[in-house]
Amino acid sequence: MMNDRIARPLAEALSAKGYETLTAVQEAVLTPEAEGRDLLVSAQTGSGKTVAFGLSIAPDVLQGSDLLLFADRPVALVIAPTRELAQQVAREFGWLYEPAEARIATCVGGMDYRTERRALSAGAHIVVGTPGRLRDHIERGSLDLTGVRAVVLDEADEMLDLGFAEDLEFILSAAPAERRTLMFSATVPADIEKLAQTFQTDALRLQTQGEARQHADIEYRALNVASRDRDHAIFNVLRYYEAERAIIFCKTRVAVNHLLARLGNRGFNVVALSGELSQQERMHALQALRDGRARVCIATDVAARGIDLPGLELVIHADLPANSETLLHRSGRTGRAGSKGVSVLIVPPAEFRKAHRLLQGAKVVAEWAKAPSAEEVAERDAVRLMEDAALTEAPSDEDAALAAELVARHGADRVAAAFLKLWRIGRAAPEELSDTTTPAAPAAPRPKTDFGPAVWFTLSVGHTGRAEARWLLPKICDAGGITRTSIGAIRVQQDETFVQISAPVAAQFAASTELEPGLTLRRMEGEPDLNAPPRGRPREERTERKPYAPRPPRPEGEDSRPPRDESAREDRPRKPYPKRDESERKPYTKREDSERKPYVKREDAERKPYAKREDTERKPYPKRDGETRAPYAARPDGDRKPRGEAAEAPRKPYVKRDEGNGRPAPKGAYGDRKPYAKRDDAPSKPWAKPDRATPKPYARKDAAPAAEGDEPRKPRWKTKADAGPDARPQRAGAGDGNGKPPFKSAGFKSHGGKPGQSRSAGMKSHGKPDTPRRPPADASDTSKRFVPPKRPKG
Template identity: 70%
Template sequence: MTELNFPAPLQAALASKGYDSLTSVQTAVLAPEAQGRDVLVSAQTGSGKTVAFGLAMGADLLEGDRLPEGELPLALAIAPTRELALQVARELEWLYAGTGAQIATCVGGMDYRNERRALQRGAQIVVGTPGRLRDHIDRGSLDLSALRAAVLDEADEMLDLGFREDLEYILGAAPTERRTLMFSATVPSAIEKLARDFQQDALRISAQGEARQHGDIAYRAYSVTARDREPAIFNLLRTHEAQTAIVFCKTRANVNHLLARMSNRGFKVVALSGELSQQERTHALQALRDGRARVCIATDVAARGIDLPGLELVIHADLPTNPETLLHRSGRTGRAGSKGVSALIVPSSDYKRAQRLLQNAKVVAEWVKAPSADDVRARDDERMMDHPGLTEEVGDDAPLAAQLLEKFGAEQVAAAFLKLWREGRPAAEELMETQAPPAPMAPREPREFGPSVWFTLSVGHSGRAEARWLLPKICDAGGITRDGIGAIRVKQDLSYVQIAASQADRFGDFIEITPEVTMRRMQGEPDLDAQAPRPRFDRDDRPARKPAPRKNAPDSEGHKARVKSARGGWLPDDAPLADPRTEGPRPPLKAWKKKSSAGEGAGKPAWAAKGKPRADRPGTAKPHRKGPKRPG
């Protein structure tokens, strides 16, 4: 490590921690081309990113072998979750222990007054979550005017959690000449845009081995019946007896359900979900770290940012929704050169979905049956025979051991030991036999089609087009059979079809196969891997069609009849009907005869005169005839 350019106090800290060499991401950020520049680093979870940015900003912060004393922070590290922020602070504490660094944390759920006092004492490095950091800036307790380096850790997760506005506010309060380091497991377009907004001439770094997808993790898929999904998880935990294991569920309800069942069976288990307070989360994580609990059940969101030392087993109780989630879950094990297992519990109805998930993630999993009750008991017997208490010297307990043998005999003492050994563990679960999952389908080899001509169709996925829907329409339009059609490739806004050269002239250069879909001959072959723009078809190319007459058109017979009826039939039958669009307003309707302006009822219609029955009103239906009276 001495040939790399980073300060001596940090080298001493790494040596005291037992670092013989640096990881690929740590080496990349210390390369000469990265010195003093903004960097955008993509590296998988567990690749040593925290130590990497701690080393990278060392030259920007240290003056000699010490950090300068002052009231304002020099470095800021932003993390998406409380647990990750506290973990980053712990890593930086031992890394900068020999530099006199004061590190303050600003995270939600902690006492605000303690954080404010830590900032006032003059912390050179501040680590926090976006919401709490913005709160301190608003209240005036955090001044970033002297900031030299800013780090965005797990930037993709911060965007997923909706922190972009807070990040803009925080970085807007820092000097523009600062150095900005962004670390992210993935670099989608949103991260690239964030880098363009907040970085200047950033160096893009992809850590070596990023595409290897966790080579120290063994992926296994366990085929089970639907009713044996949870018992298979119990047997899997019993078989491995991992120091720490994590079980991922899709929803909070699934976490609570599995927690209750495992607690009843005697597992040392804790849960992490969104409904827990910060104090409950801290207690759960501490129980895992000190060994009081060995299994953690969590949702994807609740488990973000947590780091569990000695995590040997990851179980996917519910299948991940996408390959990125699968890799992110699995990346919590197999760290720092240690081995880990990522186990997928796959009911028979999800075989194909699991196979597609693994293929898209570019990982190979071993398909095996879930451990049976006999497998669990056999594994327990192996551990019992390997128990160190059976091979170590008896020591001070020799008199008591001799007394037990003399009183009960060797066979009875051994049977008691065996009983006590088995009583301290959850019982094994009986599982039903399952069939082996079908092998994933191999991609079909393209058939030989011979000389052909390609055509473009004006519809694609956006128009809900499918090959099986297009095939008969193309056959009908050209009068050919399906043997004359080769490949049909449906893209987003258009489709391509391959027609045998001997029958391509049947379609000409342009043809309309339906009133909505047209087909045009191409010159050469299409680039099926590229996203071509949607073609524009000229209206002149379409065959002329006479539009169907509208029922409400002014020159239609139905329209004339309705107008005549609406006018009360007062116009002669042979009178021409005026078109209001061309001949001005239609004549007024005939007014009702009114009474003289003098006397009572003047100005009112005749039917409105006092005492006039309602039946005499024009347009009013005659009253119903009264029926016979009901018998008294």
């Protein structure tokens, strides 16, 4: 039966969805006390919290109307810690507010920002998003929260754990102050209460029955396995339960990728869900679980909050969670909406105590056992095989005819064996595990027993003296010759320690026993008051310091303080210290034993002020021998005298000499020479650039004489005929007969010659090498004159 306070459009959506009754948390938010108030709701995971706050904010969203019109600004905001949870809330709100034609917009990280901005600008009544992306939209101006009437914080404790406190403050500061703020969480620790005081006003605390009875529909099993069999135990657990959908939780992404590869190699249909995946990949993984394409999901704690996987039957904790709250949130993925589920903890020997602490903190009882062995998995498979729907359902006429033909042709045994093989396809073989013994539960704390009659002693040391029971116990035993069984309680206080010693052996201690220098044990009368403040200064004075007050002025006099008692120090009597009058203090004087006189300023030490002197008033620098040095003046070169012995002889001025051929006189030649003078009979012509445009033709010896005044041009080549009849025969490469050396390249291998030959010697075009060339018979005959051949190119 539905609640009468549900709005009509939402009641129609619940009826169409198949809701007949509401859960405890849904009934709690619809009470008259919760109407219009801020709510702090705690309920177990899977109790219908999403529909609960959807029903709670309906009056603020609908405003008494059954059909919503266009909204330029959102009227409700839902903040979720993870992307998957935000999208799940949007899906739930989609069918819940569909009769009211409400528009839902999502703002989550990893999705296209432009698509979200277009959805917001088109008008959205309810916005669902994660803190980071919502803040981004607000800063960019695409999300306006000035019209928001209700804000919902889903899984608020998880948002604090993920570090979204600053983002939440920024988002809520952009919303109006008169809004409603609803906080939903599975647990309400101290941080959530502090957050509620910051963001909420006069919030109503709602605690449903599900929180007091945590996960009654979940069966907890703790499996003790060897460290090397951790992966094999997970394989056998999956095979033993054969769950339609299972989820495995790991601590890190590396562990997720490791198990993903191992399970994939075993033939399991598995997907991964971790923070390193993109939003599109995570959505595809969840969709594969929902439509049955994958049966196992390996995830980190990011997926532990708010993800609703329909039909999830098994949760495996491959790595133990960090705290009890995370254990409850992980396990809460199964056993939802009244269905049953199993939560399995894989516990290596090193983490046995940690598992016990987690279970005690979560207030759940787990069944400790070994991991399923290969034999147990085989037995479970045999039971499932016998109960398979293919064997229990009646076959159709066509199937019965085909089955009869198979049996007639192959026999019943072979048909049954073939069915068994086909049934095992896709199911991994179980693994063999090491034999391990289930450790016993931690021993309960030993109950306190009555020590019997005892005598209390006090020690003159406490916390200030860094006293410890393990340090005092052997000293007390050695001083009285007793054992530690005769010593009861040892209570270390601030400045002293109380020790309880059995009455039969207390007589072995004197009223005051010195255990060591500075450590004394004294008998007490009766029992000490352990709740009494420490001795010495009262506790009130230690915690509450009096305000500072200035001292009253002392009376005037030579010595206003009382005289000191000199009886205690007769060996060094001292006089009272006389107070000096600062006004009558004498100036400082040197001691009499010092021969040094105090500094007195001399009268003759008066100096005139500094005045810059002119160069004319500068006095010459006096020499050491007393001679007066003349001031420096620039001297002509002729007046310069040499130093040393040469200074006595007169020295003539230097004059540049010329011997007539343009060369300077040899060094050291000092004669009676005339100074150099430029000749008047050799006038020099100004230099003129020659005209290269019309070069002169080459003039041969037999050519006509040049014009008068022009110097004849020398021939380019000289021959033996030009050298004269007395010249010796000339060899190729030996020069030209006039003393000129051969070419530098004579004898190069590339020219085919030998050392000492000319560059052209040895070439075929020049004839044979080492052959002298004859001049023409008549040297005067110019027609037969030798003309050198042209050089070959290259």
